[in-house]
Amino acid sequence: MKKTIRIIAILLIFVLIFIFLNRLLKPKYAENLVEGSMINQYYNEPKDHEVIFIGDCEVYANFSPLVMYEEAGIKAYVRGNSQQMIWQSYYILKETLKYEIPKVVVFNVNSMKYDKNSEEVSEAYNRLTIDNMKWSKEKIGIIKESMTEDETFLSYVFPILRYHSRYDELTEEDFKYLFKNKENTYNGFLINKNIKPVGNLPVKRVLASYGFSSECYEYLDKIRELCNENNIKLVLIKAPSLYPYWYDEYEEQIRKYALENNIDYYNLLEKAEEIGIDYSMDTYDAGLHLNITGATKLSKYFANILMENYNLTNFKGDPVYDEKLNEYYEKIK
Amino acid sequence: MNIILLILSAIIYLSYGIQNCIYIVFSLLSSYFVAKHVKNKKMLLAITIILNAGILVFVKFLPYTNLNFLAPLGVSYYTLQVISYLVDVYKGKYQYEENFLNYALYIMYIPHLFIGPITRYDEMKKQLQEKRKITLENVCNGLLRILWGLAKKLIIAGRVSIVIATITSDTLSYNGCFALLAMLLYSIELYSDFSGGIDIVLGISKIFGINLSENFDSPYFAENVKEFWRRWHISLSSWLKDYVYIPLGGNRKGKLRQAINTLITFSISGLWHGVNYIFWGIIHGIFVLFGDKYKTRFKWLNRGINFLIVSILWSFFIWNNDGTAIQMIASVFTKFNIGEVCSNILNLGLEVADWIILIISTIILFIFDGNKQKLKEKKINDEIRFSLICTLAILILVFGIYGIGFDVNEFIYSKF
Numbered sequence: 001m002k003k004t005i006r007i008i009a010i011l012l013i014f015v016l017i018f019i020f021l022n023r024l025l026k027p028k029y030a031e032n033l034v035e036g037s038m039i040n041q042y043y044n045e046p047k048d049h050e051v052i053f054i055g056d057c058e059v060y061a062n063f064s065p066l067v068m069y070e071e072a073g074i075k076a077y078v079r080g081n082s083q084q085m086i087w088q089s090y091y092i093l094k095e096t097l098k099y100e101i102p103k104v105v106v107f108n109v110n111s112m113k114y115d116k117n118s119e120e121v122s123e124a125y126n127r128l129t130i131d132n133m134k135w136s137k138e139k140i141g142i143i144k145e146s147m148t149e150d151e152t153f154l155s156y157v158f159p160i161l162r163y164h165s166r167y168d169e170l171t172e173e174d175f176k177y178l179f180k181n182k183e184n185t186y187n188g189f190l191i192n193k194n195i196k197p198v199g200n201l202p203v204k205r206v207l208a209s210y211g212f213s214s215e216c217y218e219y220l221d222k223i224r225e226l227c228n229e230n231n232i233k234l235v236l237i238k239a240p241s242l243y244p245y246w247y248d249e250y251e252e253q254i255r256k257y258a259l260e261n262n263i264d265y266y267n268l269l270e271k272a273e274e275i276g277i278d279y280s281m282d283t284y285d286a287g288l289h290l291n292i293t294g295a296t297k298l299s300k301y302f303a304n305i306l307m308e309n310y311n312l313t314n315f316k317g318d319p320v321y322d323e324k325l326n327e328y329y330e331k332i333k
Numbered sequence: 334m335n336i337i338l339l340i341l342s343a344i345i346y347l348s349y350g351i352q353n354c355i356y357i358v359f360s361l362l363s364s365y366f367v368a369k370h371v372k373n374k375k376m377l378l379a380i381t382i383i384l385n386a387g388i389l390v391f392v393k394f395l396p397y398t399n400l401n402f403l404a405p406l407g408v409s410y411y412t413l414q415v416i417s418y419l420v421d422v423y424k425g426k427y428q429y430e431e432n433f434l435n436y437a438l439y440i441m442y443i444p445h446l447f448i449g450p451i452t453r454y455d456e457m458k459k460q461l462q463e464k465r466k467i468t469l470e471n472v473c474n475g476l477l478r479i480l481w482g483l484a485k486k487l488i489i490a491g492r493v494s495i496v497i498a499t500i501t502s503d504t505l506s507y508n509g510c511f512a513l514l515a516m517l518l519y520s521i522e523l524y525s526d527f528s529g530g531i532d533i534v535l536g537i538s539k540i541f542g543i544n545l546s547e548n549f550d551s552p553y554f555a556e557n558v559k560e561f562w563r564r565w566h567i568s569l570s571s572w573l574k575d576y577v578y579i580p581l582g583g584n585r586k587g588k589l590r591q592a593i594n595t596l597i598t599f600s601i602s603g604l605w606h607g608v609n610y611i612f613w614g615i616i617h618g619i620f621v622l623f624g625d626k627y628k629t630r631f632k633w634l635n636r637g638i639n640f641l642i643v644s645i646l647w648s649f650f651i652w653n654n655d656g657t658a659i660q661m662i663a664s665v666f667t668k669f670n671i672g673e674v675c676s677n678i679l680n681l682g683l684e685v686a687d688w689i690i691l692i693i694s695t696i697i698l699f700i701f702d703g704n705k706q707k708l709k710e711k712k713i714n715d716e717i718r719f720s721l722i723c724t725l726a727i728l729i730l731v732f733g734i735y736g737i738g739f740d741v742n743e744f745i746y747s748k749f
Binding site: 010011014025151160168 | 686716719720723730731733734735736
């Protein structure tokens with residue numbers, strides 16, 4: 001009996017060490033590669049948003065929900081990630097709907113041009129999006145749909161299998177954020193105050209094909225159906241990022257889809273002038289993403305569109321959001 | 334349990350391609366049926382051996398053609414088992430096996446088809462015939478052996494393979510002392526990789542209640558090449574001794590015949606590894622013949638010299654081409670660029686932490702090898718056994734080289 005207890009104790013210690021090592025060796029995404037910690041910040045948020053943004057970096061860098069709150073009293077959250085592919089957007093939306101049902105879901109259509117064979121699909125981006133997601137049916141789904149050929153499902157279950165070689169790269173950050181996360185975003189918006197003006201305007205290069213793949217349409221259909229089932233208004237947008245180049249052929253396909261399915265579509269790239277975006281001042285990486293001033297202009301503009309067209313509540317005066325707004329302004333000072 | 338093991342083996346074997354099965358089924362059926370009538374029938378024995386050995390020789394030439402995909406899994410291992418079985422039955426060493434399933438399992442037992450060891454039927458017969466049970470003790474001991482093998486493979490061999498790949502990628506820049514470093518490290522890699530693989534095979538077998546014989550006996554503690562071959566790949570060395578060297582006359586027919594027999598045996602050993610290793614085999618044969626001539630009275634000095642000789646001869650494995658290998662060996666004696674090696678040691682693919690882990694784990698491996706007997710005799714209780722299993726598992730998980738970009742399944746000896 002004593003022997004059995006001793007053996008169980010040994011196994012228990014082993015399990016605890018194993019869990020500890022899994023946590024320790026997994027990147028914390030707190031000070032570096034902060035994009036990896038965006039997905040889990042949502043879990044700590046009060047779930048009372050009326051607008052949810054999904055999509056790639058063009059949403060988390062360009063739309064500031066707190067500016068929208070200040071402008072129109074909208075409670076919004078950006079569930080965006082670096083290079084979030086459309087199949088990932090679908091699963092992240094599905095996961096979000098388990099926590100709350102917003103009135104509007106805004107999807108940035110930039111990812112429609114990437115299918116599973118695209119060069120842009122990579123393990124590094126998958127990890128940033130998936131690593132910190134809570135375990136659920138949706139996480140299993142997103143892993144299965146996103147894994148590249150070299151990846152294994154098991155390495156998502158046990159991060160040590162992927163990150164074991166980090167033992168000689170551990171920093172203070174790994175210990176500091178062993179059991180906690182660092183809040184790097186404001187309702188999913190990642191602040192960047194740098195300025196790097198657009199140098200050359202994007203050149204239209206000839207592509208072998210401009211057609212969106214059937215798998216992207218399939219996921220866009222799924223997102224649409226998911227919204228319909230939950231009585232959510234789906235809104236498609238193209239954020240005003242100059243790079244990568246947004247072809248007329250892409251635009252036509254999106255317009256056609258929106259028209260056929262009675263979905264609102266806003267090409268904000270075409271409205272850059274009206275919004276007041278100055279690409280010599282309002283971008284931090286020469287036109288890929290907007291900086292804080294650009295994002296503020298865009299968020300105010302889009303907040304008014306949302307407020308006017310989608311029957312949203314004006315939450316102005318909410319103490320929690322007012323406090324957040326103060327913190328936000330402290331940060332961007 | 335035999336039938337389950339046989340079905341599992343067949344399924345795994347089939348997964349490597351249906352073309353694999355033609356050879357093994359031929360070897361299995363021909364040896365099973367011929368064995369029933371082979372006693373005292375020299376011609377029948379000779380024809381069956383020639384047919385089976387012919388396949389093996391044919392396969393060894395396949396890498397030089399476009400038909401390499403026809404090379405069946407484990408042919409180097411099961412062909413020698415088939416030959417030893419037929420010869421032993423012919424000589425009346427034991428009775429032929431009537432039970433087809435037991436014999437089929439002896440030939441097709443999947444763990445040893447990847448990497449050996451080459452087992453003899455009399456060693457397996459009793460174990461296959463008796464009723465075996467999976468016991469907790471066997472599972473724990475088997476698991477411990479598997480993890481020990483994995484540690485050798487993933488912590489030591491995995492790291493060394495990165496350095497070897499860097500050095501061999503550019504023979505113009507990496508020669509002289511770089512080549513010597515590659516040779517010394519390859520000795521460690523090959524041993525960790527091969528013996529690690531054998532540990533895994535022995536561990537898996539242990540779980541199923543099958544005890545296979547050891548294939549290594551601390552080979553780098555040998556004081557000359559002759560002794561090295563008594564300690565390295567024991568199942569192949571003893572097979573060659575029993576079924577090639579002794580039948581050729583061994584040392585019974587004078588010094589000259591002994592020398593010729595030794596060289597023939599080592600040529601065959603080289604051929605077993607592949608056609609381009611025959612030269613390597615002959616050189617080993619020469620060192621075996623003159624083994625006592627360079628032995629000093631200092632045990633550790635002898636071990637050092639032997640390690641150096643064996644390491645230099647591994648060049649034929651490292652560079653895979655006799656010409657390049659000889660060039661690299663020559664560069665060791667003509668180019669003394671030790672300073673360059675020291676200043677570039679961190680440009681060979683390993684970071685400081687990796688070198689430290691490699692050095693520490695290699696020292697542990699050699700300490701273990703040096704005290705193997707003592708450690709084997711030591712009785713350990715279940716608590717210590719569980720602790721060792723858990724510790725090894727953690728060490729492998731953290732310090733093992735595996736994951737994206739590294740093929741864990743690839744064992745050096747599985748290609749022979």
